[in-house]
Amino acid sequence: MTLKTSTDHIETLDVAEPPSSRRSTGAPCYIAGTGTLLVSFSGGLTSAYMTWKLKRASRNKLVVVFANTGQENEKTLMFVDKVDKVFDLGVVWVEADVKPKGIGTKHRIVDFETASRNGEPFEAVMAQYGISNKAYPHCTRELKQAPIHSYMKSLGVEYQTAIGIRADEYRRVGKKARIVYPLADYWIVDKEEVNEFWSRQPFSLGLEEHQGNCKWCWKKSLKKHFMLIAETPEIFDFPRKMEAFYGKVRCPEGRRVFFRENRSTDDLFALKEAGAGRLLNAFDVDAGCSESCEMYEAI
Numbered sequence: 001m002t003l004k005t006s007t008d009h010i011e012t013l014d015v016a017e018p019p020s021s022r023r024s025t026g027a028p029c030y031i032a033g034t035g036t037l038l039v040s041f042s043g044g045l046t047s048a049y050m051t052w053k054l055k056r057a058s059r060n061k062l063v064v065v066f067a068n069t070g071q072e073n074e075k076t077l078m079f080v081d082k083v084d085k086v087f088d089l090g091v092v093w094v095e096a097d098v099k100p101k102g103i104g105t106k107h108r109i110v111d112f113e114t115a116s117r118n119g120e121p122f123e124a125v126m127a128q129y130g131i132s133n134k135a136y137p138h139c140t141r142e143l144k145q146a147p148i149h150s151y152m153k154s155l156g157v158e159y160q161t162a163i164g165i166r167a168d169e170y171r172r173v174g175k176k177a178r179i180v181y182p183l184a185d186y187w188i189v190d191k192e193e194v195n196e197f198w199s200r201q202p203f204s205l206g207l208e209e210h211q212g213n214c215k216w217c218w219k220k221s222l223k224k225h226f227m228l229i230a231e232t233p234e235i236f237d238f239p240r241k242m243e244a245f246y247g248k249v250r251c252p253e254g255r256r257v258f259f260r261e262n263r264s265t266d267d268l269f270a271l272k273e274a275g276a277g278r279l280l281n282a283f284d285v286d287a288g289c290s291e292s293c294e295m296y297e298a299i
């Protein structure tokens with residue numbers, strides 16, 4: 001079935017039909033009931049593909065929100081803006097508005113032009129909650145979940161949330177009420193399908209896999225960090241500064257650092273300098289942040 005939209009001129013694919021056992025008609029559908037569906041748009045290729053599919057196939061009222069951390073690649077911001085305009089998604093850009101203790105993080109609305117580029121929301125979260133890392137993974141909560149939910153609360157509607165995790169990433173699917181995973185539970189979409197879709201489009205994200213998300217995200221593998229240190233060492237100036245300024249926030253007896261195995265930014269550089277890249281092994285894998293930083297995932 002071909003679903004005509006105002007963007008049909010830019011691509012030639014039909015909406016991929018869900019397997020027969022998972023659909024009633026194959027026609028445009030409601031996902032998770034008939035109400036509002038919040039689409040958490042991470043700025044990655046998979047998330048953008050899910051949003052495009054939902055826009056074409058879902059009859060739910062879609063609210064598409066992108067939460068900018070201030071440490072995204074410029075190419076991510078350009079991609080979000082382009083996807084929004086070309087696919088007519090009405091993306092709402094939000095950033096964390098960190099409030100004093102006891103109030104909780106709210107949101108502020110920005111756009112492509114006014115979005116933070118120097119880590120301002122990220123720094124505000126570190127100043128309030130301390131350095132995030134595997135033991136204290138609050139950056140996703142405060143930079144993604146909280147501002148997006150604050151925005152949705154301002155709309156005053158009941159809603160469910162669609163997360164862009166694919167069927168081949170099922171280990172990342174969490175079990176929470178009111179969260180749906182259309183690409184894993186409704187349509188069965190894998191990475192190959194996503195890549196094939198974008199190979200047909202006149203534009204794409206333009207980032208290598210190791211460059212996605214917050215540029216230096218602490219969830220990336222050591223191998224990716226070493227690649228990034230070789231390519232763009234300056235992107236680590238920010239986490240180095242955060243560790244120096246806020247390492248003792250909520251950690252008065254010690255000092256919190258970002259990276260795995262209690263490594264600081266300087267430790268990463270020293271390891272690379274010492275040639276540790278040769279010793280990397282199969283256990284050096286991403287912690288679920290290879291393409292996107294999703295609001296709800298099992299990590």
Ligand code: SF4
Pocket residue numbers: 069132139140143213214216217218219289292293
């Ligand atoms: S991409 Fe990484 S550093 Fe950025 S908010 Fe997500 S988990 Fe935190």
